[in-house]
Amino acid sequence: MITTTSIEDKLRSIAGAEHFRAATGEDALCGVLPQFVAEPRDEQQLAALLACANEAGLAVIPRGGGTKLSWGNRPARADLILSTGALNRIREHAWADLTVTVEAGCTFQSLQESLAQHGQRLALDPLWPERATIGGVLSTNDSGALRLRFGSLRDLIIGVTLALPDGTIASSGGKVVKNVAGYDLPKLATGALGTLGVITRAVFRLHPKPRTSRTVSFATASIEEMQKLVLAIQDSQLAHTGLQIRCGSGAAPVADVLFEATDAGLNAQETRLQGILESVSSLPSSAQTWNARQCLFSAAGDNNLIAKFSVLPAHLALTIQLLHGLAESQNVHWQTVVQAIGIGTLLLEGEANSLRAVALHLRTELEQYGASFVVLNRPRELQALDAWGNPGDALALMRAVKSQLDPKSTLNPGRFVGAI
């Protein structure tokens, strides 16, 4: 990419010298070093910087807390990092209406702390809440165990404001929970990995914080038995909030059930659960239980691979059996945390070539069942491994959407499915 001093000057003059700098090694992503970093102070400035970069043919990488910058494919180009760090205000917590309008750069935790003052929360448990920003959590569609009860971001977001590469600032959705006026662009932006526009603001529906909660854990000897119990719990009239299964090479599967209710409700539900478990006895659960997904990332070193898979709930045992067989044949060590709805986070540890073999085989197998396997983190040697897998016959349509909103492929080029 050819850049001239004049472009640098232009960008600097828009951002202000103190909010614009040359990129350093720490700004590199997937081994690609961008040229500049800008931290606009407001939405208008962000849009102006984006439009200026777009005009000049620079590739722009939006960045929030930077916790998940390695997700997706390696960018084809990267020139300007556009940080949302300064867009971090909570604009309006309409607590009596159970909604909040928040800027993209606000960290998840500071939002939660503020909502908690009114006994409310955004009912989501993303990774690294103390650093991850609203914009980043949305763009990567990150979700955890609470999803079973409250849905994912697509079910919680009710409004979005995007800065498009041509400088347009566009809002869609609104501030009320129920609203079908116009296209649902909040959902389109969710999980788009910042390839359609830079999220500058979002509006969410909120939920009351639970009065009390309790976790019940139990172990089974085999994954088949675990599958049976998990389906029985899902088919029951229990009103659990979360249900995750933890397992790995050489470890018996353990499940954790989260209840959030009144005290009377908790006792009754625990008794009911025990009825389903019959002779399987419950285990003591620790505070780390609901951090299990994040712990997989902490455990991962530079030579490991982390993936997200999504399978049908009844294919849990089948998936684990496939995984177990493939991992064993390649001498790969594995650990996974799977939500009962079928979304799992998988850690694979081993030689790069073995990791590739397990990942690709498992992806091929799972795709035959209509499931997906997306690589999140991988060792440097596997940088070329496609993160996404088969996007199906809607790829042309996705490319058309991309080219309508970002015709010059300015935003995160090459990072998304089908090299979008």
Place this chain on the structure above:
Amino acid sequence: MEISPRVLEEFRAVVGARWLISSTEELHTYECDGLTNFRVVPLAVLLPSDTQQVQSIARICHRERIPFVARGSGTGLSGGALPVENGIVISLTRMNRILEVDLPNARVVVEPGVINLDVTGRVQPQGYFYAPDPSSQSVCSIGGNVAENSGGAHCLKYGFTTTHVLGLEVVLADGTLVHLGGKTFDAPGYDLVGLFVGSEGTLGIATKIILRIVKRPECIQTLLAAFPGTNEAGAAVSDIIAAGMLPAAIEMMDELAIQAAEAAVHANYPYCGGLLLVELDGPVPEVEALMEQVGTICRQNGAWDLRVAQTDSERALVWKGRKAAFAAVGRISPNYLVQDGVIPRTALPRIMSEISRFSQESGLRVANVFHAGDGNLHPLVLYDRRIPGQEQAAEALSYRILELCIEAGGSITGEHGVGEEKKKMMSKMFSEPDLDTMQRVRCAFDPLQLSNPTKVFPTPRICGEKPGEYVPHPLESAGIAERF
């Protein structure tokens, strides 16, 4: 304009003579949907039996630049299924098979013409239900629900249609078949399912829909509470929410709506100024504990008559009155308009007093039915078409109410859609760049704007405005673009 005999012959070859309607008399059946004050007679109506036929029809339309409108049961209240000038209607009522019921994974795969309530009917014996429950659920189709992102009383807790659609098979405007989403969550790529649901037929035709079903809760209780007025009832709603509860539904009716419902179905509602209906569901001890709290809150806010419906038949009667409320208004007025505004719930007292002021000023009665938990208002403006000027006055009043909703930070539609009726209001709710961005997305799906054109957006956008690549907009060719 008439359709050329050659094209008509092609259409006939696709669906068979029996399923092509082209006689003027029969076409009148399709001239409107549930919003009857807009009428357009289509050139033809086709009733395909499968996806391939829908594709063939779309290909012919694309080649001939004939706009089309997909239609389910035609119960929509915003004119979404209103035919467009010089266009055809593709009715999906024959595609009404439930293709797959997968209980372990809680999925049901249906064709678009399947009736909403039939999904629940199919899985009820196993203790499941399909959550979105628009009041028309015994007749409306899933395809129409997808187009409008239909809600219903229970979406407060369970979410809207979009929450329950995981995957779609879609025929695009040029006849291409695409599969969006799937049976599993988070399919890689853009959430085109989320975009398509609620796009009001402007992005293509859904021919297969993968739904999620929900396990029926252990216990359901419905409380009826009579208040002096809607303000007291509204205050109780706020207190219930502030106490950290998320009921399955909270509905409110004002005096006139109660009268109408009583006259129609004898639901045995208490006669009062504001009636609240609160439904809680979940495990028995939980529901019992919370229902007691709800009762206390209602009494504190002035409720005098509290009744809890516990059995299925008691609950059915309570809901029958609420769900029949729109039609019931027909008993007390020759004509009425239904609106579908949304406000932040806290604005309710102010909006109510404004609505009553508007009502007095115009001399028209307004009955109010609300999904109170999520601030979705359904004011019913009563009028008599035979009195000159009343219909126009009623329309003006209903638009004033929508403007009030926008000013309060709400929306012009919570579940009925924009359709034909409210497209003029879109530019009051959204800025030009907002609408333009939505239309750019539309251009990705349907560059010629053949799929339900002229709906949702106040002004059509011409796609692909590149020098030397000018394609006349179908509306221009059709000579109706100046309508906007």
